[in-house]
Amino acid sequence: MDSIKLKRMLEERLQGKERSFSYDREKDELRIENVDTKKGITISLPGIVAKWKQHQEKAIDEVVYYVEEALAVMGTTPSLAQQEKRIFPVVRSTSFPKEAAEGMPFLMDDHTAETRIYYALDLGNTYRLIDESLMKKENWSADSIREMARFNLRSLSTEMKKDTVAGNVFYFLNTNDGYDASRLLNDKFLKDMSEQIAGEMTVSVPHGDVLLIGDIRNETGYDVLAQMTMSFFTNGHIPVTALSFLYEQGQLEPIFIMAKGRTKK
Known part of the structure; x- marks a missing residue:
């Protein structure tokens, strides 16, 4: 499998009268657009090729599903009215776009050196990130959305779920509800977990659909943690960060994990 073969496969699976495709050879990206609205989604092919080598057709199926859902949302005009219980925060990397394709800024907050907080309206199988146009349409304030x-x-x-490796304990949260990494923002949850930790507590959000908490009791634990986070990071749909955080006194401190040890960033 290479990018050209993948491009052809995706075009076959995603073809439709209302869609157009364009390929950026330099960036190795495929863009799928609605021919009427010109709204669309751009996907990077090298990462999918790497996943295909591990998961074969499943990797293609997941991308097709993601694109179909994203394009369906772009064709609708969601409303925040009476949707108070369907608004959630989502964690993204600091390299994630700060505005929608139309140039409208998203509602977002700084979080750590590696992460930023966005806000989403849950639509069932997918969600729509809240931008300023959606807020103005409903006359909702940023603070009220953050609170909800x-x-x-x-x-x-x-x-x-819990696993023990080389004397270290690791806890995994992976419900696939779209907000697994968002649990990082639940202060009470992290505090309650810290009371169960015997060693040093680490928190990792390698991609949007997983949260990993480590109870690191020896140096080998850091090596295991680094391998786990990198594996999740390279296989997730929405990578966040391959770095982990130390959790100390309610604060998250990004750390570099090196062989047989770790250093704060």
């Missing part, structure tokens, strides 16, 4: 999003976040399940 944090309140709704606390209602989400925080049940985690």
